[in-house]
Amino acid sequence: MKRFEKKVAIVTGAGGGIGSAIARRLASEGALVVVTDLNEDAAGEVVKGIEAEGGAATAIGADISKKDACFDLARKAFALNERIDVLVNNAGINRRGNLLSLSDEDWDISFTVNLDSMFHLCRAVLPHMIARGGGAIVNTASQWGLYPAPNHIAYNTTKAAVAAFTQNLARDYAPDKIRVNAVCPGEIHTPMLEAGVTRSGRTIADLDKLVPFGRIGKPDEVAALVAFLASDEAAFMCGSLVEITGAQAVA
Numbered sequence: 001m002k003r004f005e006k007k008v009a010i011v012t013g014a015g016g017g018i019g020s021a022i023a024r025r026l027a028s029e030g031a032l033v034v035v036t037d038l039n040e041d042a043a044g045e046v047v048k049g050i051e052a053e054g055g056a057a058t059a060i061g062a063d064i065s066k067k068d069a070c071f072d073l074a075r076k077a078f079a080l081n082e083r084i085d086v087l088v089n090n091a092g093i094n095r096r097g098n099l100l101s102l103s104d105e106d107w108d109i110s111f112t113v114n115l116d117s118m119f120h121l122c123r124a125v126l127p128h129m130i131a132r133g134g135g136a137i138v139n140t141a142s143q144w145g146l147y148p149a150p151n152h153i154a155y156n157t158t159k160a161a162v163a164a165f166t167q168n169l170a171r172d173y174a175p176d177k178i179r180v181n182a183v184c185p186g187e188i189h190t191p192m193l194e195a196g197v198t199r200s201g202r203t204i205a206d207l208d209k210l211v212p213f214g215r216i217g218k219p220d221e222v223a224a225l226v227a228f229l230a231s232d233e234a235a236f237m238c239g240s241l242v243e244i245t246g247a248q249a250v251a
């Protein structure tokens, strides 16, 4: 199925676990994918993989915590084919801590990377989508933004804000046929999750046991959901927060 033929899609954090899976999936369905990440080398490797599979992609290194970088990224993406059809705001960081243990810096950077980047990038991209008569934005929130896990006050609060941001954007721009939705993953096997597991002294097998489905999720499974939400098949989905958790309840 080629649901994104002739379309241009930007995927942030596309050098990482979930982002690279999303980039590969959209490219496999015909999109020209802008693979963007703070880690330019990782983005370049993802592009090589996509091209080896016969897909089209371009790597752009960008620190999307900076407003100027977001506008520059949108400008470069638009210049590729004079259109931006899909924006996947996926980049994120997870700084551990509760109110008293977290540093001011960790609180601030959590908001700049996880939330402000979406604000700036959406402002840079939306006018192009409106001018073309529509577009799709998919934001990566988290199950923890809806039901907080302990000791992650900054992460959980930013992800709750991503959910609210998604619903506000959807409400304001639905009349322009801009569909804005969010995915709210549970535990997904990526470098971010592995770092958390190592810190807590647990193993992936321990996490598997906490999920009623019997295992944690795979990046490709989130990518399939993101691709659906970004595609015309989800034509009436706008403002939805879609959980993908294997039925896990946050403990």
Ligand SMILES: NC(=O)c1ccc[n+]([C@@H]2O[C@H](COP(=O)([O-])OP(=O)(O)OC[C@H]3O[C@@H](n4cnc5c(N)ncnc54)[C@H](O)[C@@H]3O)[C@@H](O)[C@H]2O)c1
Binding pocket: 012, 013, 014, 015, 016, 017, 018, 019, 036, 037, 038, 039, 042, 062, 063, 064, 065, 090, 091, 092, 093, 094, 113, 140, 141, 142, 143, 184, 185, 186, 187, 188, 189, 190, 191, 192, 193
């Ligand atoms: N893995 C999980 O269990 C899980 C669960 C729920 C939500 N999420 C969310 O999914 C998204 C992807 O996470 P992941 O697990 O693939 O993590 P990851 O660490 O593998 O990937 C995140 C990517 O974001 C990039 N990034 C970080 N700061 C950036 C910046 N300032 N500018 C540009 N890029 C930057 C990193 O370089 C990295 O490649 C995140 O938003 C995360 O919060 C992950």
